[in-house]
Amino acid sequence: MSAPTINRRKNNATPQKTPTQETSLSVSNEVKLDVLNPIPFEGKGNSTAFDLFDGDKKYIPFLNPTDNYFSVLQESSILSPTNQACINSKVFFCSGNGIRIKDATDEIMKDFKLFQKKINNRRQSLGKIVDRIFSNYFRVGNVFIEIIRIKVGETSKVMAYVRSFLDCRLGAPDSNDIPQTVLISQKFRGSKDWVIDDKNAVELPIYNGEETKWKEFKDGSERCMIHIKNDMDGYDYYGLPENVSSLPWQILEYNGARYNLDNFENNMVIGGAIMLQGSYTDTELTKVATNIRRQHTGPGKRGRWTVLSTKQGGGTVENFSKQTDGDFLKLDENAEQKIIDSNNWDSSLYGQNNSKGLGNGGNTYLRSIFKIKHKTVIEPTREVILEEFLLPFLEITDAFCQTKWSDEDIEFVSIDIEDLVEDIEINSVITVNEGRTKLGIDELEDERGKKLISEVTKGKNVQTQQN
Template sequence: MATEAFILNDGEVIEKSEMQEYAIKASTKESQSKQLEDPFREEYEKGNIVKPLYDLGNLAKLLDMNTWHYRACKAKARDTAGDYKLTPLVDDSSEDQKQLLEDVIGDIDPEGNKSITEILEKFQLDYESTGNNALEIIGEGDNLKFKHIPAHTVRRTKDRQVYVQKRGTKKRYFKRFGVNFDLHYKSGEEYPEGQLSDEKDANEILHLMNYSSRSDYYGTPDNLPALMSILGDRESQEYNLEFFENHAVPDYAVTVTGTSLDKNTKKRIKKYFNESLKENRRTTLVITADKDDTDSEIDIGSDQEVEIKFEKLAADVKNSSFRLYRQDNRDEILAAHGVPPYRAAVAISGSLGQNVAEETNEIYKNSTIDPRQTILEQRINMIFQQKLEITDWRFEFVELDTSDQEKEDERHFKGFDKGAITPNELRQHLGYETKDDKEALNSHYVNGKAITGPLAQLSANDPVRKAKESEVVKAVHKMKEKLANVVKKHE
């Protein structure tokens, strides 16, 4: 006779027959999901609000589940909306318009504690994580304000002109930017333009969506094709965590032959796994058992021995389990986002040559960041043109700098040695002011010898020429040494 039992995480010993009985009972129970219901569920049933392809709240939660997904979304948001500049559109651009634009941008947050960069980075982060974003446009003229609205709290109506935000039991309505009617911000009732007061009229909303061919109302995030990698990576982490929480003790099956598994034996097994083993991982479990004289299947007079076996149910977990699996997940997630590894704080040594890395960085800028900046710039400028009547100036994001500064500096020093640039041009590149010594600093040099300018007209052995050339070469070498020391200090 053999008795099979399972040891649970808490050390509880359950015989197989009990587990089967429990499984039958559990299968008859209604499945109880612990997920929060979509707050718009009733609104969908009424038929006016359109349901997204994927729950926006759950898409937003993915940021908390995976490091690489989070870093990629943050990198794209910051690289897109990290900094800005104002560019004139005409030769005689209005300084009054520029001043108005600067004043509005400087005080764009209605609460007065966030910059336009902070607001737009949040706006763009929603775009990367959910495929949608929402920006509330408040007032106009010098009272124009922007406020970020979390995208997962907003839904669209079927007419595409109205947006609804819901948090808890509260609901607010917004108009699509550019519509020509009034909308009550609480009831959602439409009125002819100009009929409602500013206090009752809903604010406008700017909504961008990452286009999906499956929906005319909502976008989808870039990471969606890598969703299984995000979830699989999470499962592997939880598996390892549970393994170590159990002090690296694998699942065991206990087989008892020759007797039944009595209460005292169960109690000792549970105490060993739940207490002794967790306090001292090198303890030994000793179990004694008598033959079960009440069992009719066992011949009391026989020589059958009592035997208790512990068998692992799972294979041994090796060091760094799932490491390669997690690397594959990471690579797929970053590929779906179109983000180079180093932009997501991933250091991969020896896998890419310098030229390949530079090309990857440039591809990221041209194919991922530039299009996002262009779209967002166009929308922001539409708002400024309509609300501020700005016609002479353009709001622009600063382009992502993909250059290798050290390589650029080295290229300029080589340019000086080969006669491609003058000492003053080299100084200007390195951030120094140019000097008025036109005779020496505006000439070109090859291997330390002037080839243009007044010095080149003098004899090669002229002491004035030789002194000036030596002075220029020493100055350039001094700048190079100073720059090398700065780089070394920061390595």
């Protein structure tokens, strides 16, 4: 009896494949975009789902027609330094200083910290799980979390694992066009044989509150999946990251660096050609060329010169160099800004110095940007993770382990931006008289001495601008 196989559908064709046949599909480690369809469309209904388990089961690809868009998003985001910096910075600020219970007593917080310390058999803390959730959400717009509940003797445990998005696909939608399951298999990563059977694939129900039909396993555990997605217009099943619009720029940022490496390593750019007049033996020409190279080129390969000899005509020098450095710098800066904009972020929040230019006032600018992004990016994303993972996880834990964590008011502890600011604006915290005392100058007897130095300075600056 032959093993169950997976069938792929492309351009309305359904080529069958047995374990002994060669597949025409492969996953490349190069990020390439379809020129006509850089962001693939999402099909609708069972007619577009790919066959699984010899056609008995189906799953929804991400995305049509090749089902490899998770790999494209992951690789492009990692290869782009700017996008990687934006994602890491957003995860850092969203996770903050952990999760706590509002107005909790020391005893309750001690128990809650103990509960957070290890929530699965990989010894991962709740904070580590939340970090991965934020990272997946920003990187590919989808998060798949496996929830396991199990009893060992008299002990009840609920565990959570963030599954790799590369291994997860939504099951075919039901009659209401809503997927009810998630299929998990490492074969989705691009195995050459594409054989998927019950030994290397698992189908789990998606969590739906009290109506969840938990899947039972031989070890006595019950399991389900939580799927969190960043909703995007036109995509009903899967989410997309908000930075997907800058995907070509992410790839371009890497390709620019790769181009320069090729130039340096492979001698792709020749500085020019020198034509020497006269009869030279090979040995003599090599000696002259060596002297010229030592005198006029650097230690790298880029910009080297070719030396030739001719018996006819005069000696000439032909320069092949083109001034493109400025173009590349401008292109790189343009790509960087596009990526930052698509992430709805600011480079000052991941360490770049924006103290130059109008409106960028050093630490004051950083504080202002942080407040804006905290309201527009950090708090909304936290709300999604709280509602779609943390509260359901605590409700499941309460029902199975007889705890009451979901009754508490849970919140993220935000980063104090002042901890990241190197220096304090001292003029904003001391008065004129305090400053004069420090300098050994007599205090002013009028109201000016009681004002903050920044208030007095601000008034002078306004008057200067008016003049």
